[in-house]
Amino acid sequence: xxxxxxxxxxxxxxxxxxxxxxxxxxxxxxxxxxxxxxxxxxxxxxxxxxxxxxxxxxxxxxxxxxxxxxxxxxxxxxxxxxxxxxxxxxxxxxxxxxxxxxxxxxxxxxxxxxxxxxxxxxxxxxxxxxxxxxxxxxxxxxxxxxxxxxxxxxxxxxxxxxxxxxxxxxxxxxxxxxxxxxxxxxxxxxxxxxxxxxxxxxxxxxxxxxxxxxxxxxxxxxxxxxxxxxxxxxxxxxxxxxxxxxxxxxxxxxxxxxxxxxxxxxxxxxxxxxxxxxxxxxxxxxxxxxxxxxxxxxxxxxxxxxxxxxxxxxxxxxxxxxxxxxxxxxxxxxxxxx
Amino acid sequence: xxxxxxxxxxxxxxxxxxxxxxxxxxxxxxxxxxxxxxxxxxxxxxxxxxxxxxxxxxxxxxxxxxxxxxxxxxxxxxxxxxxxxxxxxxxxxxxxxxxxxxxxxxxxxxxxxxxxxxxxxxxxxxxxxxxxxxxxxxxxxxxxxxxxxxxxxxxxxxxxxxxxxxxxxxxxxxxxxxxxxxxxxxxxxxxxxxxxxxxxxxxxxxxxxxxxxxxxxxxxxxxxxxxxxxxxxxxxxxxxxxxxxxxxxxxxxxxxxxxxxxxxxxxxxxxxxxxxxxxxxxxxxxxxxx
Numbered sequence: 001x002x003x004x005x006x007x008x009x010x011x012x013x014x015x016x017x018x019x020x021x022x023x024x025x026x027x028x029x030x031x032x033x034x035x036x037x038x039x040x041x042x043x044x045x046x047x048x049x050x051x052x053x054x055x056x057x058x059x060x061x062x063x064x065x066x067x068x069x070x071x072x073x074x075x076x077x078x079x080x081x082x083x084x085x086x087x088x089x090x091x092x093x094x095x096x097x098x099x100x101x102x103x104x105x106x107x108x109x110x111x112x113x114x115x116x117x118x119x120x121x122x123x124x125x126x127x128x129x130x131x132x133x134x135x136x137x138x139x140x141x142x143x144x145x146x147x148x149x150x151x152x153x154x155x156x157x158x159x160x161x162x163x164x165x166x167x168x169x170x171x172x173x174x175x176x177x178x179x180x181x182x183x184x185x186x187x188x189x190x191x192x193x194x195x196x197x198x199x200x201x202x203x204x205x206x207x208x209x210x211x212x213x214x215x216x217x218x219x220x221x222x223x224x225x226x227x228x229x230x231x232x233x234x235x236x237x238x239x240x241x242x243x244x245x246x247x248x249x250x251x252x253x254x255x256x257x258x259x260x261x262x263x264x265x266x267x268x269x270x271x272x273x274x275x276x277x278x279x280x281x282x283x284x285x286x287x288x289x290x291x292x293x294x295x296x297x298x299x300x301x302x303x304x305x306x307x308x309x310x311x312x313x314x315x316x317x318x319x320x321x322x323x324x325x326x327x328x329x330x331x332x333x334x335x336x337x338x
Numbered sequence: 339x340x341x342x343x344x345x346x347x348x349x350x351x352x353x354x355x356x357x358x359x360x361x362x363x364x365x366x367x368x369x370x371x372x373x374x375x376x377x378x379x380x381x382x383x384x385x386x387x388x389x390x391x392x393x394x395x396x397x398x399x400x401x402x403x404x405x406x407x408x409x410x411x412x413x414x415x416x417x418x419x420x421x422x423x424x425x426x427x428x429x430x431x432x433x434x435x436x437x438x439x440x441x442x443x444x445x446x447x448x449x450x451x452x453x454x455x456x457x458x459x460x461x462x463x464x465x466x467x468x469x470x471x472x473x474x475x476x477x478x479x480x481x482x483x484x485x486x487x488x489x490x491x492x493x494x495x496x497x498x499x500x501x502x503x504x505x506x507x508x509x510x511x512x513x514x515x516x517x518x519x520x521x522x523x524x525x526x527x528x529x530x531x532x533x534x535x536x537x538x539x540x541x542x543x544x545x546x547x548x549x550x551x552x553x554x555x556x557x558x559x560x561x562x563x564x565x566x567x568x569x570x571x572x573x574x575x576x577x578x579x580x581x582x583x584x585x586x587x588x589x590x591x592x593x594x595x596x597x598x599x600x601x602x603x604x605x606x607x608x609x610x611x612x613x614x615x616x617x618x619x620x621x622x623x624x625x626x627x628x
Contacts (some may be wrong), residue, residue: 066431066432066435128613128617132620134431135431139571140571142564142567143564143568143608143612144609146561146609147610150606153605154601264443271439306446309443310445311444313436313439313443314422
């Protein structure tokens with residue numbers, strides 16, 4: 001199969017994700033040497049947004065569908081962690097019909113749950129949105145994102161518009177992972193797993209169909225393959241991944257709020273996926289790193305950092321059509337072409 | 339629900355609907371004809387409100403604020419079209435989303451930088467500040483009635499221009515087939531720029547009319563942008579008629595949803611309506627292209 005695939009990954013595409021994860025893995029010891037534990041916090045943020053951007057990229061980059069829903073799915077994951085921890089901390093059972101659940105702050109339970117719920121929301125919204133295409137799809141996902149946002153604002157019990165503080169100690173399978181370093185490595189492990197699994201997905205027949213449908217839907221359809229089913233699957237998978245990332249962000253900053261679900265955040269995620277370069281697995285990691293570092297550097301210079309950030313987006317879109325990955329590709333093109 | 343309350347909500351719904359129409363008509367024309375997704379349309383709405391409030395604060399005249407803000411917003415729209423967006427008509431939707439998203443971020447921060455984080459006040463002149471008793475038992479704010487009338491007048495004018503003039507013919511021709519309209523000698527570039535500026539002016543008008551009712555603050559353009567997008571999608575992208583019908587529908591459903599449903603459902607009613615309509619009519623109520 002692979003030799004017929006025009007999108008066959010280049011050497012760079014195979015090495016870059018491993019290199020990116022290796023560089024990130026080295027952050028905690030380096031931060032220890034420099035005596036700057038804040039670096040670990042920054043790296044955690046990079047990892048979490050990289051997971052979300054990779055998930056979103058399956059839809060935007062491979063399936064060619066611009067979704068502005070994903071901050072909502074991200075937030076669904078975050079609220080699963082937040083609400084479960086709230087019930088655990090307050091000793092008040094969460095009534096789910098006939099079942100009462102005591103809640104938990106254990107990520108071994110809440111992470112899968114976050115992925116599951118985000119996946120279900122992605123399925124329900126995807127069934128409707130994917131009936132449409134192009135600009136309609138974009139606007140519908142935007143509207144669904146807004147709907148989830150209002151849904152979170154309406155959760156008066158869990159802080160409403162102000163958001164929900166997570167007061168419990170975050171654990172994973174009983175072990176305390178609330179400290180910076182263990183939490184970072186937990187997130188990094190999930191990033192590595194995501195990269196590996198999605199790498200298998202996009203390299204498979206499934207991935208080929210997804211990209212083919214983005215390039216020429218009619219041709220795929222007459223081959224006897226229904227693009228809808230493939231797109232819906234990709235949409236749900238990306239929803240699950242974003243849900244996991246949202247759960248990690250909420251656990252890491254011990255806070256979740258509707259602000260993380262606004263459509264502007266969805267735009268940020270798309271920017272991360274695109275800034276790094278679409279249709280590669282490692283592009284979104286670069287994009288997430290660039291986003292977090294820019295956010296940090298610009299906001300330390302001026303409180304009006306989004307003015308500069310907006311200008312950077314405009315310039316990048318005007319000049320670099322393939323995102324930052326283009327720079328690397330340009331630099332290595334000579335070798336790779338042969 | 340008493341009759342007076344019902345009538346008041348009905349008027350509120352229609353008034354909100356026509357405001358949405360002012361936003362959505364620009365959006366749907368720009369989209370239908372230039373095939374351009376403009377997320378920065380909400381920023382023009384915000385610009386209209388801020389310009390009017392600033393001029394009013396400086397001169398003390400509400401009318402002067404209105405008279406300056408509308409052409410100024412249109413000029414701002416023309417500048418954006420000429421300087422930036424024009425390059426993106428031929429690009430894919432993803433690039434359009436990104437560039438307009440970048441502009442939204444810049445517009446919000448620039449506004450915060452210039453006017454500060456505190457919402458501006460837009461006091462109404464005395465003639466508009468009061469209420470009128472329309473029928474016995476139904477008292478309604480004068481300004482909201484004016485908004486309603488202006489919205490309906492603009493909708494009527496737009497219909498006249500689009501259906502009865504040569505300019506409107508170009509617009510319709512461009513909307514149904516850009517390439518052929520251009521081949522038949524329509525100066526598409528000029529029509530596009532004019533149309534964009536016109537849509538911007540309408541967004542500015544919607545913004546300045548919302549100013550005295552809501553707060554003039556940074557980020558005010560985003561909720562209305564999203565509702566206007568919903569209107570555009572429900573109505574069918576590119577269809578003025580569809581935009582008008584959908585704007586009234588959305589205005590009414592939103593207003594009554596907030597009064598009659600529990601708060602969580604009330605703010606989501608619109609989106610449920612949209613999902614329902616699109617599940618059956620994926621191209622909206624009044625599809626333009628095939």
